[in-house]
Amino acid sequence: MIPVGFAYERPDTLDGALALLAEHGEDATVLAGGHSILPVMKLRLAAPELVIDIGRLAELDHVRVDGDELVVGAGTRHRTVESSEVVQAEAPLLAAVARTVGDPQIRHRGTLGGSLAHADPASDLPAAVLALGGTVVLRSPRGERSVPITEFYTGVFSSVKEPDELITEVRVPRTGTAGWAYEKFTRRANDWAIVAVAVVDGRVGLVNMGPTPLRAAATEAALADGAPIADAAALAAEGTEPTADLTATADYRRHLARVLTRRALTTAAGA
Amino acid sequence: MSIMGTRVVRREDPLFLSRGATYTDDLTDERLTGALHLTLVRSPLAHARITAIDVEEARSAPGVVAVITGAEIDLAPALLFGGANKGMVRSWLPTDKVRFVGEPVVAVLTEEAYQGQDAADLVEIDYDPLPAVIDLKAAASDEVLLFEEVGTNTSNGFGLKDEFDEHLFDDCEVVVTKEIVNQRLAAASLETRAASAVWGEDGRLTLWCSTQAAQSARDEVAGWLGVDAAQVHVITPDVGGGFGAKIGADPEFALVGWLAKHTGRPVRWNETRSENMTGMVQGRAQLQTVTIGGNRDGKVLAYRLDVLADAGAYPRLGAVLPMFTRMMAPGVYDIPKVESRARVLVTTTTSTAAYRGAGRPEATAAIERSMDLFAAEIGMDPAEVRRRNLLRPEQFPLKTKGGAPYDSGEYEKALDAVLDAAGYTGLRAEQQRRRDAGEVVQLGIGVSVFVEITGGGAFSEDASVEVHPDGTVTVLTGTSPHGQGHATAWAMLASEHLGIGIDRITVLHGDTDLIPRGSGTMGSRSLQTGGVAVHQAAGELVELAKQRAADVLEANVDDLEVVDGSVNVRGTGQGVTLAALAEKERLQVDSNFDSGAPTFPFGAHVAVVEVDVESGKAVVDRIVTVDDAGPVLNPLLCEGQRHGGIAQGISQALLEEVVFDADGNPLTATFADYAFPSAAELPSFTLLDMATPTHLNPLGVKGIGEAGTIGATPAVQSAVVDAVAHLGVRHIDMPTSPLRVWEAINAAASEGDK
Numbered sequence A: 001m002i003p004v005g006f007a008y009e010r011p012d013t014l015d016g017a018l019a020l021l022a023e024h025g026e027d028a029t030v031l032a033g034g035h036s037i038l039p040v041m042k043l044r045l046a047a048p049e050l051v052i053d054i055g056r057l058a059e060l061d062h063v064r065v066d067g068d069e070l071v072v073g074a075g076t077r078h079r080t081v082e083s084s085e086v087v088q089a090e091a092p093l094l095a096a097v098a099r100t101v102g103d104p105q106i107r108h109r110g111t112l113g114g115s116l117a118h119a120d121p122a123s124d125l126p127a128a129v130l131a132l133g134g135t136v137v138l139r140s141p142r143g144e145r146s147v148p149i150t151e152f153y154t155g156v157f158s159s160v161k162e163p164d165e166l167i168t169e170v171r172v173p174r175t176g177t178a179g180w181a182y183e184k185f186t187r188r189a190n191d192w193a194i195v196a197v198a199v200v201d202g203r204v205g206l207v208n209m210g211p212t213p214l215r216a217a218a219t220e221a222a223l224a225d226g227a228p229i230a231d232a233a234a235l236a237a238e239g240t241e242p243t244a245d246l247t248a249t250a251d252y253r254r255h256l257a258r259v260l261t262r263r264a265l266t267t268a269a270g271a
Numbered sequence B: 001m002s003i004m005g006t007r008v009v010r011r012e013d014p015l016f017l018s019r020g021a022t023y024t025d026d027l028t029d030e031r032l033t034g035a036l037h038l039t040l041v042r043s044p045l046a047h048a049r050i051t052a053i054d055v056e057e058a059r060s061a062p063g064v065v066a067v068i069t070g071a072e073i074d075l076a077p078a079l080l081f082g083g084a085n086k087g088m089v090r091s092w093l094p095t096d097k098v099r100f101v102g103e104p105v106v107a108v109l110t111e112e113a114y115q116g117q118d119a120a121d122l123v124e125i126d127y128d129p130l131p132a133v134i135d136l137k138a139a140a141s142d143e144v145l146l147f148e149e150v151g152t153n154t155s156n157g158f159g160l161k162d163e164f165d166e167h168l169f170d171d172c173e174v175v176v177t178k179e180i181v182n183q184r185l186a187a188a189s190l191e192t193r194a195a196s197a198v199w200g201e202d203g204r205l206t207l208w209c210s211t212q213a214a215q216s217a218r219d220e221v222a223g224w225l226g227v228d229a230a231q232v233h234v235i236t237p238d239v240g241g242g243f244g245a246k247i248g249a250d251p252e253f254a255l256v257g258w259l260a261k262h263t264g265r266p267v268r269w270n271e272t273r274s275e276n277m278t279g280m281v282q283g284r285a286q287l288q289t290v291t292i293g294g295n296r297d298g299k300v301l302a303y304r305l306d307v308l309a310d311a312g313a314y315p316r317l318g319a320v321l322p323m324f325t326r327m328m329a330p331g332v333y334d335i336p337k338v339e340s341r342a343r344v345l346v347t348t349t350t351s352t353a354a355y356r357g358a359g360r361p362e363a364t365a366a367i368e369r370s371m372d373l374f375a376a377e378i379g380m381d382p383a384e385v386r387r388r389n390l391l392r393p394e395q396f397p398l399k400t401k402g403g404a405p406y407d408s409g410e411y412e413k414a415l416d417a418v419l420d421a422a423g424y425t426g427l428r429a430e431q432q433r434r435r436d437a438g439e440v441v442q443l444g445i446g447v448s449v450f451v452e453i454t455g456g457g458a459f460s461e462d463a464s465v466e467v468h469p470d471g472t473v474t475v476l477t478g479t480s481p482h483g484q485g486h487a488t489a490w491a492m493l494a495s496e497h498l499g500i501g502i503d504r505i506t507v508l509h510g511d512t513d514l515i516p517r518g519s520g521t522m523g524s525r526s527l528q529t530g531g532v533a534v535h536q537a538a539g540e541l542v543e544l545a546k547q548r549a550a551d552v553l554e555a556n557v558d559d560l561e562v563v564d565g566s567v568n569v570r571g572t573g574q575g576v577t578l579a580a581l582a583e584k585e586r587l588q589v590d591s592n593f594d595s596g597a598p599t600f601p602f603g604a605h606v607a608v609v610e611v612d613v614e615s616g617k618a619v620v621d622r623i624v625t626v627d628d629a630g631p632v633l634n635p636l637l638c639e640g641q642r643h644g645g646i647a648q649g650i651s652q653a654l655l656e657e658v659v660f661d662a663d664g665n666p667l668t669a670t671f672a673d674y675a676f677p678s679a680a681e682l683p684s685f686t687l688l689d690m691a692t693p694t695h696l697n698p699l700g701v702k703g704i705g706e707a708g709t710i711g712a713t714p715a716v717q718s719a720v721v722d723a724v725a726h727l728g729v730r731h732i733d734m735p736t737s738p739l740r741v742w743e744a745i746n747a748a749a750s751e752g753d754k
Ligand SMILES: Cc1cc2nc3c(=O)[nH]c(=O)nc-3n(C[C@H](O)[C@H](O)[C@H](O)COP(=O)(O)OP(=O)(O)OC[C@H]3O[C@@H](n4cnc5c(N)ncnc54)[C@H](O)[C@@H]3O)c2cc1C
Pocket: A029, A030, A031, A032, A033, A034, A035, A036, A037, A038, A039, A074, A075, A100, A101, A102, A103, A106, A109, A110, A111, A112, A113, A114, A115, A117, A118, A122, A123, A124, A125, A165, A166, A167, A168, A190, A191, A192, A193
């Protein structure tokens, strides 16, 4: 559990971080909360030559409202997202999902940007941002671009983010009082989800139902056509490619996706 | 007022909770100055021939002092458990073959700990893979052998010579048979394994290690190193949990000692959690076939238990535990005909040994599942079937069909108490209501009645009590606490006799120069052996003090009493303190207590479980228990033992399992995958009091350490099955995970469709 030796830099500014990243490219890794990357390094599954610590950059740690959108800085801790009154009022789903991540120690360290960048299909927050229909804002010395979260993920642990890019912020529509629910199915309270379903405003995000976080497209289409919840939920596993592991078979995951989607939709509908 | 039976708060805790414990790897002993750090290169394959080992590059890595392979080790491979097949020996570092993932192959010694992994990564080992042997039936087929020269995968067995009686079930109206898995568990102690060694100029080895039994660790390490036990001094600092997995020494401890000798430097070793999850011995791992027969009136007439036990790659203590499983096979029941046998097999997995309960939970799970299956078959309430077959109080003491000498028991009283407290009739009514309403969350009720064996390994223990001239007291014990609270409990026992406050009484253990004899702490033995020895020694010290005080006070011994640390002449106000007596002449007593036999604590558990029949997830709502281990010395400590055991029992039933894939890769080698519980998975426990004394020691006490894992496990498993019984489910193997419950419901439904 001792990582391979590495150099460490903690730039004071976002521009400083971007410059370092541009210089070192794939030899460098960014460290935010460290709660995904450090275990990987300790197991020696990753051995970056340089670690660029962005965990204390104030520029990345903010929550604000901008027009129709709620904007959360990439360096904002899960704990802040969970307890922020602004997030609770503008996108209550996001706050509620943040509260289900790991345990308090993890939530005080892990960041929203880190969680999205890590691109683990078992993570909670990507599915929430998906259900919210959010946007990921990326920056590099080459400039800034916004990518809809629906186009962000390309596979297991991979996204369209270039090696010289940092996520700076995440923008989600202000859903306010629209019905929402998060159904996270675990064996133990602080486990990763076996399957989870995030619902808000008729959109459905799925956790652990394929190589990337994804939307339950068939369910959403059925809902849009006015199908009853039970019928729409029955379609939740369509087009998904869940894997089998210790806790679940692919069939079981499909079953859970249907059950949890029905429950989440029912809760969101306030029934 | 007597201190016995009172809730004295643990004296150990303030330090643990503030500064923290001092585990073996935390030691700053000056004898370890300049110690080398050991990193072990471990096998990534379950079963393979080693074709080449290249350590040249590793030898020149920064900080490397030595890289050692088995070729350089001059110790004979060791048989790690005497009762195992004599050919199933383990090399200190193998050069020919590896037999489980995690087996150490090369030792890397570096100046600093952090340099070890870098150098280890440079060691090149070529393997020629062989098929893994994971499944016990496959192991029994001997198609792939772990030890080719031995010619079989069977290490040893119990009752294998006699054929089963083919007429055992002839008189029975109903016979049910079932294959049951008692899954492999990891002890997952807070502190992983660790050892540090240094050889003194006197030619003696000082070994600090994390163990539950310093004296047997000394003997084992001495034996493995081929030196006299007197040449080895074992010291146990704080030990962060063991649960049976730290009984005695691990081969790594001897390796650390050998490397210290070889290099002429002190050597330290501490493992990572992932290493611990493959390297430290694991528990349970039995495949049981139960057959139970009886009449429709609920009377059980015959029971058969056929066990395949998994020893892992190199047999250790796990190879003997089926003996206890057989001994406890009939449990609390008066069954006219009982037979059992056990075959112990090697597989290409981590070795097995004791885990909280060690052979008895396996017996209880088997008979309690059998009782449920029988009850379901004849359509009778499972609590009622149990009641009709319980041994009655007037039958004690007795020798059971398993060969166990039961001392005392009030089984029906225990059963009644838990059924009453749980409101059993009301629970059944609520269950029926939910079934009738077809609710998503169904109620399951599980009942277990159990008896176990404590102090079964070693009956004798030493204690020494000394009062010093400053009025403080030292107690030496051969038990080896690692969370149990002996520093509190043994001080209470001495305080009771001496009238000296426990804050002035120091309890020492785990230093083999100071305490050469002792059997350590395991099998719930400590209070009924070591505790009783302290009680006895303190009593003898009081008698000795009275003799001496009689001279000083010119009084008759019969007129003397010990009050508040003084020997007083009754009713006169005249007296002399124990401290003053100690000033004149050393005031110390060595004593030994030998119970000559184990005791048999018992109890009953009712578990109430809610199962979401759509997702398959079970949650324990309530658990009500009687865990009768005789009179209670300290209710706080006793409840702590019950709580921990119940938590682990619930966890075996619902969550935990060590899993290997078909190639022998461990799939549960991290805490992300190995599902031990947190408080969030557990309900509050309802603990009922009951105290039936044993005649086998003057305190009347039995062991409490393992009751929880023995009673709770089958109760919870049974409750999960019961919650979905109306859907046609009769059995679900542990852990009753959501996936398993969901699959069982589906299987029953498609069975019903046929
Ligand atoms: C025991 C445990 C339990 C957990 N349980 C859960 C759970 O239940 N649900 C869940 O969703 N997560 C869980 N997590 C993961 C946790 O949420 C992590 O904090 C999160 O996934 C990563 O965030 P981080 O800030 O720690 O990222 P880091 O570990 O610092 O980084 C992760 C990756 O993202 C990159 N990165 C980080 N920030 C940026 C950025 N701004 N721009 C570009 N790249 C960036 C890093 O280079 C790295 O590759 C758990 C973690 C642990 C250790």
